[in-house]
Every structure is written in C-alpha cells, then in structure tokens.
Amino acid sequence: MTSAVGRANDKVAHIIAVLVFGHMRRMLLLGALAGLAACPRGATTGGGPPPPLPPGGPAAGGPDLPETRLELPSIPAKIDVTTSAPNDNQAPDKRSAVLDILKAENDREMATLRKQTDPAHYLAYQLVEQRLVNMESEGGSLLLDSDDTVRNLDVEVRVGKPELDNYHALADDSNGLNAPFTRRGVVPFGDDKQALSSALWIETDRRYREAVSALGYVRQDQSTLKSRIVAPDFSPETAETHIEAPTRLEFNKPQWVERLKRCSVKALHGQATRGTCGVIFQQTTTYLVNSEGSQIQTSWTNAQLSVSVGVKADDGMNLSRLEQRFGRTPADLPPDSELDKMIATVTGDLDALHDAPLAEPYVGPAILEGRAAGVFFHEVFGHRIEGHRQKDLTSGQTFASYVGKDIAPEWLSVYDDPQIMTLNGIQLNGFYRYDDEAVRARRVSLIDRGKLVGFLMGRNPIPGFLHSNGHGRHSPQLPPVARQGNLVVEVARSVTRNDLEKMLIEEIRKQHRPYGMIFTDISGGFTNTSAFAPQAFKVNPVMAFRLYPDGRRELVRGIDISGTPLVALQSIRAASREIETFNGVCGAESGWVPVSASAPSLLIEKLEVEKGFVPPDRPPVLQPPAIRRWERP
Template sequence: MSTTGDRKTGGWMVRRCGYLAGAVLAAAVGNADELPVLDAMRTELDRSMEVLGAEDVPPYFLSYEITENRGVSVGASFGSLTRSDPHHQRFLDVDLRVGNHGLDNTRQLRGGSRMRSRSYNPTPVPVGSDPDAIRAVLWWTTDQRYKTAREQLTAVQTDVRVSVETEDKSDDFSREQAFRSVETPRFVDVDVGAWERKVERYSAPFADHGKIYQATASFSANVETRWFVNSEGTEIRTSENVYRLFVYAATVLPLYKDYAALSPEGLPDDETVARDVAGLIDTLLALRVAPLVEPYTGPAILTGQASGVFFHEILGHRLEGHRQKQESDGQTFKKQLNERLLPENFSVYFDPALTAYGGTDLAGTYRYDNQGIKGQRVTVIDKGVLKNFLMARTPIDGFPKSNGHGRKQAGYRTV
C-alpha cells in the first residue's frame, strides 16, 4: 500500500509516504484554536485571586504558565530505525507569592537553606481545549502552592527576625507593567519518512567499525507554545519551532555532533553530515590508542565551539542578576560594577530577539521571557567595563527592574 499526502492540523504539518501515515496524522488531530487555553487560565486566575484574597494571608501575586511541546522524533542505530514517534504534552508552572514585594515566601533562608528548591515536578495539563479540564488542574495546583507558600512565609519571617540584616536591601519581587501579546501558533512541517531514511543513513557507517560500541542518529521537530497570565494583567502566547539533528557514538569515550535550526532548511545537508560522521569515526578510533595526557597547568588555545562553552560557563551565568543576591552563589561580580573585566576591545551583549548570526540559526530566541516580560537587548560589558546584569524579577541593589531575561524550563524556577 502506498499513499502520499500533506495534512495540516493547528500546530502540525506532517508529510508521510507509506502505511504508517495515518498513525502520525491521527495524533495531530484535535488542536483547534488555543485561545480557550488562555481564556481558561485568566478565568481561573481571577477566581483564585478573589477566593484566596479573602484569606488572612492573601496572595499578592499569582501567575500561570502552560508550556506545550508537540512534534515528532525519529532515531536509528547502526543503520536501523529504532523509533519514530509523535509527541504532545503540556505542563503547568505556578508562581504564587504571599507577603509583599519587599518580603515574600520566595526569599532564600540564611545559611543557604531553601524551602523552595530550584526544580520540582511540573504538573501535566490536558492537551485539549476543554476549559473545565484545564481549570480543574489549575485549581488543584494553585491550592497546593498556596498552602506551601504560607508555610514558606512563616519560615522566612522567622529567619529575618533571628538573622543579621542583609547587605542587599532590595525587594524580593519587582513591580512591572503588564504586557499583552498573542502570537499565531506555529506548526511543524516535516517529511517524517525522509528523515527516517536520513537517520538510518547517518548512523550506518559506524557499523563498519567493531570497536565502536554505541552509535545513534536522531532527529526531532518540535513546536513549543507557551501561554502565560498573571494577576497584574499580563496575557502572553508565544510559539517557537526547533528542529534538531543529533549524532552520537562511543568507544572508550563518547563523541557527538549536535545541530539545531529554526527550520528544516537550516540543518546541514547530507554531504556535511557524512563528513562530520567520518570525522567522529576517525577521532573515536584515534582516542582508543592515544596515550594518556599528563595534567597540565598553563596557557591554552580553545577551538571556537569550546571557547563558546567556556565563555558561557565562566562569564555568562555569573552575569545573572539573582546570583549577586543569593548567598549560595559565588556573587563573582557583585562588587565589580563599572570596573574593567575584559580588554577595552571587548563588549558583550545579550539580545533574545536575534534569530540568526553569521548565517547560523540561534536556538533560544524569544520575545517574552518566562515571567511575561518583554525581552531586551542588554549590553552587560561595554568596552571591557561591567555595566549591567541579566535581570529577572528578582531585584538587586541598583537594579530594581527586570530587563526580560527571566528564563527557565518547565518544572524549574525562573533565573
């Protein structure tokens, strides 16, 4: 049996040739207009603020964020297809605060102890548009968060009374304007059958080398849609595509090549991948017989890819504003504002609106961050001098506002 066709269903466009097409397309059906999701979130948030507002310890802030991922992934090992699956899931994150902007339940306890861990198990949300089903999950999760928040606030207030006054006297939460932006949902446009054959082809050369014990090639096409509402009036819906190709192999040590793009056309062609696979094989086989290198201390020259990771870890995270406030972090640059960190010919900026640079797609682009704040271009180092920090809604001395760089994955706290 052989059929060929295209089908688009609110978030997906999948092209398949062959018998299994129906299975993939059936999974895509049912994603009608997602505005009912935003409406259900707003209705339940308003109800929760009204009901909980009558409590003796009312919330002063509440936000809901639902993150949806839908798409398809395929994988192969040593030339044979191992999986070809659609995926569709939604998760809820709730930020509920009691107290006030100056002191609330999220404050870190002195000595590094935290009642709020940096991650938790996100709450699954129904993937349909039934407002009652969505509101039921919102209600239950809000109730649990409220009970926890009250306990946290009591612990924070006790900690403040018995601890030495902190050096940073900024508020726990910033005051911000409301934003509204409802983007059109994007869809996945991919020929699944063609990518099944590609990953088989990409992983096949490893089978010619018996000393390579693991080898896989995988491809995923995903659209992430986020709905966000808060008690300040913000309503956001954003939608982003990411297409990813990953080739992995291992013998004594593992190696991999990872490619990401905002469209299938942004991924490398077959010739480029074949060349990279050959390079992985040569490097893996060379590593098997390479002598151990003695520990070395001294100057080093890093490759372009390695230098990017090094720069990100050494500098990037340390420029996040919240790290200048938390005692559990190093606070590396807390007292170095307006001081020289780099040579004069170096300037560093972060621009979340950039979608490509030098002909390469940039993963992680966004218009609004995970706290509903519009992302801004921020020059953190100007001609070698530290001038700014990447700010979420956790103020620090001298930086009372967010600049739209509060980011997280579903199930994690915003940083």
C-alpha cells in the same frame, strides 16, 4: 548519547550536550558539543615522546630567539545579525480559548486571594503544550521511535509583599524547608472551560497553601536576624499582550527514518564500534497570564540532528565524538551531503583520538578556538553574572562588587541578546521574544570595553538592578530565574587566525615552554559558585593539540582545563577575526533552556591543564560481530 543529570538540593546542573555528573553542592555542570574540525594537516597522532625541539630555542636550553611582536589592529571581528523584536509576529485573530480561560480563572482566584489573612500580591499561570518527536538509529536499525505530546501547568503564587514574600531565601535552609516544590501541574488537553478551570483551581489552592507555609518560615528567619534585606524579592513589571499563531510541526517520517538508518551504517567506520544518528523535533505552544494583566501566547518549533560515534581505547578510556546541527524546523537541518561531512568529521576525529597519547599536566599559553571559546565564556563568565546569584548568601558572588571595574581586556565586550535570530548566517538556539515571567526580551550589555556593566536579570532584583531585562527562564515544574539566552563575545581589535597562532608560538618562547595548547572542542565540565568551596571551574576538552615552536601539532587526550574565573578572563591576550557559534541547551536550578554562545578564537596567556580521569577498565575481551562499514570513496 543519553541526557541525564542527577539533581539534588542546592545543586545546579549546567549541560549543553549530553553528559552525566555526580552530586556536588551548588555546582554548575557543563557539557558541550562542538566537534569543530578533524585532525589538522601535519598533526602527529602516534604515541611515544614528543618530537625534539629545534636547537637553540629557550626550551632546549639555547639562546633566546628574537621576538616577533604582533600588534592588535583596530579591526573588529565580523558580526552580522538578524533580530526579531518582541512585537513581531503578532496574530491577534489567532488568540486561543485556552488563554481566555487562564485569564478568567486568574482574575477570579486573585480576587479571593487578595482578601486572605496572608494576601497574595501576585499570581501567574503558564500552560505549556509540547509535542516531542525522538528518533534514533544505530547500526542501520531504528533504536528509538517516540512521538509524545504533554501539557504542563505552572502556578506561581506570591504571598506577602514584593519587598518580602514566600520566595525569600532563608539564611540557612540546609533541610530544604523553603525549597520550591517541583510538582507537575496536571491539566487536561483541549479547551473545555470546566475541565481547565477545575485544574487551575485545584493547583492554585495547593500552591497558595504552600506559599503561606513558606512565608511563615521566612518571617521566623527574619525575626532572628539583623536586617539583611538588600533588595526586594520581586519586581513589578509592565503588563504585556502578545498573540502568535499556533505553529505546525511538519516532516516526512519515512524519509527521516531511512536517512537515519543510512547515516548510522556510515558512522560505523574506522575505529568506531558504536555509531548512532538521531533527530529531535519539538513543537511548543505556551500560554502565560498573570495578575498584572499580561496575556502572552507564543508558539514555535525547533529541530536538532546528531551524529555520535564511540570506542573504548586500549587503556580503557571511553572515546566519543559528537556533531549536532540545530534549526527552527526539520527543513532547516542539513542535506545528505552535509550529513556525510559530519560523519567524516566524527569518525576521523575518533580514529585520531584512538591513536593519540595521553596528555601531561601543563601550565602555559593556549588558544581556545571559536566554539570552544564560546563554551568557555558561557561557563566561566555567563553563570556568574546571572543576577539572582549576586544576593544569594551561599554563593561566591564572584562579580557582585565588580560593576564598573575592569575584568577583561579593554577591546573586549560581551552582551546577551535573545532577540537575535541569526548571527553570521547561523540560526541561534537562544532566540525568544518574551521570557517566562512575561517580560520582553532585550539586549543586555554585560562587559563594555573590558568593564563589567550589567547582569542578566529576571524578576528577582539586586541592588542597582531593580527590574528584569527579560532573562527569567525555566522549564516546567521549576521556578524561573535569570538565565543566558544568546551570549555574544565581540572584540574591537583582532588578528587573523594564522597570526593568532604565531602569537601563541611567541608566547611559548617567551614563557620558555616546550609547547602550547590548542583546544578545538570541549565536551563537558563544571563550575562551582558556592561560597563554601573554591570559585573554580573545570572543563573537559575532547580535541586538544600540542603546538610546538616549529609549528608542528600533536593531538593528545585525557586532559581537563581548570582555573578561576577572574584570572582566566584577565589572561586573555588576543582574539581572531572569525566568530563561531555553538548551539545547545543549558540546565540549571530552573531546568533546561535553549541557549547559544558566539565568540572568536582566544589566545590565553596562561591556562592550567590537568590529567583527566582514566577508568581502570579494559577494551572488550571479545571482538565485535561483523559490522557493515561504509568506506569513503
């Protein structure tokens, strides 16, 4: 699959896997890769009408069945984490000359900018050097083989005062007059002082001129409005110094090429007409200095492995399944034995989807299994508690007035902690020690026993939350804003997975529904945060099952989950004891950042399901050429 999201003014794209969505103002878009399980035993995947319900049940018009109420025992879901504090992994003797050059030039430039008619109150340099290795195989041959290294420079100049500066949002900026420039700063490789200093000087001068122009628009805007400054535009923070040794990206390329070729041959199994296997290896080193005195040098590697299969159904719907694994290094990725299991999962799921009937609109009880529940919370809740949205006049500010109020069951809590390295033995993709605004990462409680208690904060204050909690993040060329890191849903009361399903069946009978729904994987969707449109979300499940009152399951396809966030959160009725994690990357107005979300399976009292879009297309007229297919032993 290819990763691409069209970005336009005022549009926020959110994606955790690889999808393409259209243009919509102030809309967050989501794609998730969960690929949790193959078709469960006993599932019915054939077409035709659903099997008849047993006689006597309410859905069949008979007498009510006796209720079997299950209490929620005071047993919390299991969460074991390992963390790394911001002061870990220090290596002062590995300080790079690049950091010294950035610091010297920052001091020199700031000494001049402070004396201008429109003085700068803050100047930051971030230089990111990244090596990206991307290999992909399809049908037994290498399709993509790239190994590139790039350097990006971001210069942040703030003119005015922290209370009101050039980053202040205009009351009406439909023409993008004060939109930040998304130009890539050009900077040479190496540590030549003259070359780097010249690049810093040129980019700083450009950014200062742009900042002065932007501040003029802000002042003009303020002169025509009543006082609308609800919080400062910037929060000063404590200077930090942290030096890490540069990492090395080590892997055996010939071995990986052969593994990917074998994998892509095996992926062409059953109904699949497309099977790809790929890896992405990254090595990143960042150098960050600012006029407050912070000097931060961090370095890390990460790796991901993906298996993807696809086919076009007889009715024209494009079907696909994707499984991915993440690690800190290529050595952390799974061995061949687990890779074969990934292949078996995606090909088995694809075969089942190919034969599954289309779903119908539905409102009723449902279970979101672990990773699907994590994606659900990331989308429905996570983006709406990013702090800067609470004072954005064009945003719906869903939770701005809910601090201290109940928004979820009293046994449910949510926090975000970028310091977590592993949760229940799974490496988390959202780990970092310092954010992109030189602030220490820290755990932030968001929901405490059902009550909203906090927001994710960068250095853009809001009333009652005047300082950053280490969540200001971005990708090169874009200004940082508050973003999620490792989102964790924890519950003080839980039941076993089997009991959760019994509770779903009880809800089916109680609500007189013919069936309930179980969602094990969500592939994409979007949420709207704009005040100009409904505060609604829509997510696209891939693996969705009808659960009948007698316990039978039926896989269906072609549906979307929709709803509003406050109703969805208050519809949670129970949670399982097992926690599952999805890892991925998330894109919003500040670009792409690595994230994770961990959650138990959740029972939702009422969830709305809509029919998904089925393209007016047909399968290929011609049969594919002979394909080498791997047969399972």
